[in-house]
Amino acid sequence: MEGDISPIVWSVRGTVEMDVVVWSLEPLVAALRSAGYSVVGPTVKDGAVRLAEISSAAELPAGTGDAQEPGHYRLTERDDDLVFGFAASPDSAKRFTQPPRQTLFRMRDREIEEVEPEAPRVALLGVRACDLAAMAVQDRVFLGGRHPDPAYRRRREALFLVAVNCAVPGGTCFCVSMGTGPKATAGFDLALTELAAPHRFLIETGSERGAEIVTAIPHQAATGDDVAAAEEVSRTAAGRMGRTVDTAGVQEWLPAAHDHPRWDDVASRCLACTNCTMVCPTCFCSTVEDVTDLSGEVAERSERWDSCFTLDFSEVGGAPVRGSQRGRYRQWLTHKFATWFDQFGTSGCVGCGRCITWCPTGIDVTEELSCIR
Amino acid sequence: MGVSEPGHRPRLAVWKFASCDGCQLTLLDCEDELLSIAAELEIAYFLEASSAAGPGPYDLSLVEGSITTAEDAERVRHVRRVSKRLVTIGACATAGGIQALRDFADVREFTSVVYARPEYIATLERSTPISAHVPVDFELRGCPIDKRQLLEVITAYLADRRPVVPRHSVCVECKARGNVCVLVAHGTPCLGPVTQAGCGALCPAFNRGCYGCFGPGETTNSRALNRQLRTLGMSDPDLVRVYRTFNATEEPFRRASEEAEDDA
Ligand code: SF4
Ligand code: SF4
Ligand code: SF4
């Protein structure tokens, strides 16, 4: 229903009473495919873990790990066969909820032609707790206001979410500080915890349709030992955060630090390249572009990802309002961690660490915050 | 339509100065759209495509190439006089091109090494962009230019609107395209963060670093990028060289290479 501000998938615990255990992900992939979803999961491509369509669980990157530091990402070989032995990948679910470019409408001979939004039925396999939290943040942005976005809603509803509870946080992860992970607590259809010795997966069910998939695959009821082992995975992961940040009172002290000298320092390192905003799973800013065809008969309006680091972004009357790098970085950090609360009632950051890893000069939001505090 | 009066197709001219012809060829490369272009514009002067040269004046002139001789400096003034709108295409025309490397050296020394009879060579000390000689209405960058962007500039001209040619970094297109960042994930030097978009992040899509062929973008913190490229193991001479290609004399790239020299 348009205008409905409730989040799309709220966890419906208890539809399958018990957690279950499966020994292979192959039947899960097959069941999702026969339920009409294309399954998109982590794969290895171009030296990184990338989200791509898979037709078999054998395509998942077993034995692959990652090393993530500010401005640095490398794949590693693990000495075990963990299928999910890595942290956040450069791709997030944002690509599916808010595609980089979409056509909004066309005008032909002065008549408006609506363009159907593309909303493919996709099962995202391996979504992390921070990514689920990011989707909840985006839900609030796109659906929670006075002008809910029906295209977003359609894409969002077409997603089936299989979460994975992180076993191996990355060097730039700080979900514990942001209260979003490493264990998925809501917003998923199914949540997996990968267990070793013997290798198996504990599955929690979060929705009716999740329960239907579980019913369709061979599984056994989880024992107390399985549940305890899964809890231990999340506890251990929580103790291995790459980074921490203290955001107590951030809504007050960050906007008040408008003239802090640290802004000049970070501006000297910032390229205004936009990478941090592009990889951030909650950054939602876009711009619209209008183009015509050669004959002048067809005009088209499209929407594409934009960033508060570009000059066009704040252009008013031919000149940018935020012309300096200092002003642009300050806008980004302050919005993300402080004024987002005023606007949407939550933090704009979920602690996934992507902006830190994928910043070409390794600017680290947690470090900037601790210097400004 | 803003620019074309009824019954009159605007007249297009394509001019060449010191250049390789690659950017003009981009127009011929618009195979699927060429007929539509010809339906909307009279291609009145385009020696690369036809030796029939219609007389001026022209509504839209696309100018390729840089100014390297005294004759060309004169000729471009003529081109300006006979053109209602003048759009420069490609790094030679917008920045002086690869031939502007002479600006960092002594051109007579070059001619004496390259030519058997250097006394026959009459060339200027510097290679300069068209905008250094005449007012230019729009600069389309790239070495070579991008076909989509050329079509957009022509289409925008026909509709009398501003072309959608953003000046932000290559990184914006790189992320939208879904490339893995070669700088972060492979340690490959990449000029994308200081280079203007337009190519669609072509090189990173093939796991190469950006060479900066579209020239400096709107924000160029090259000092910060140079620091990072050094950390990745780039030597100082390489750092100087990486900025000295097709857009070497564009101020931000000149400054970047000189900073690298100074810091060395
Ligand atoms: S600001 Fe950085 S750490 Fe926070 S959600 Fe965005 S990308 Fe992740
Ligand atoms: S931030 Fe937390 S939930 Fe996200 S990848 Fe890292 S450990 Fe996992
Ligand atoms: S913080 Fe890093 S990623 Fe973000 S714009 Fe600046 S240099 Fe680019």
Ligand code: SF4
């Ligand atoms: S590969 Fe180059 S252009 Fe692409 S995001 Fe990285 S630095 Fe930017």
